[in-house]
Amino acid sequence: MTDSKQDEKKKVNIQIQLDEDIAQGAYVNLAMVNHAETEFTLDFIYVQPQQPKAKVRARIITSPKHAKRLLEALKDNVAKYEKRYGSIQVSGPLPQEEFLH
Numbered sequence: 001m002t003d004s005k006q007d008e009k010k011k012v013n014i015q016i017q018l019d020e021d022i023a024q025g026a027y028v029n030l031a032m033v034n035h036a037e038t039e040f041t042l043d044f045i046y047v048q049p050q051q052p053k054a055k056v057r058a059r060i061i062t063s064p065k066h067a068k069r070l071l072e073a074l075k076d077n078v079a080k081y082e083k084r085y086g087s088i089q090v091s092g093p094l095p096q097e098e099f100l101h
Contacts, residue, residue, distance in 0.1 A: 039063060
């Protein structure tokens with residue numbers, strides 16, 4: 001790529017707005033992922049122990065490209081976390097086995 005083409009692809013600074021209610025976050029202990037040809041849907045759910053109902057706290061719908069970028073970002077961050085704090089142990093039943101009967 002020539003210097004002029006590189007100059008054209010300069011990074012743009014994006015100002016991200018974080019509303020106060022969104023900034024509080026929401027605790028979830030289950031995620032469900034579904035997809036179609038053109039999109040991925042991620043439902044983030046909170047399941048209370050011993051309760052027959054669960055509530056979707058957030059639904060994110062995104063493109064396949066963004067879903068793959070999210071996957072790579074999660075892999076990178078889990079690796080950094082484990083390097084700093086140690087291995088994350090994933091044992092016991094899978095969430096769908098534990099929560100969804």
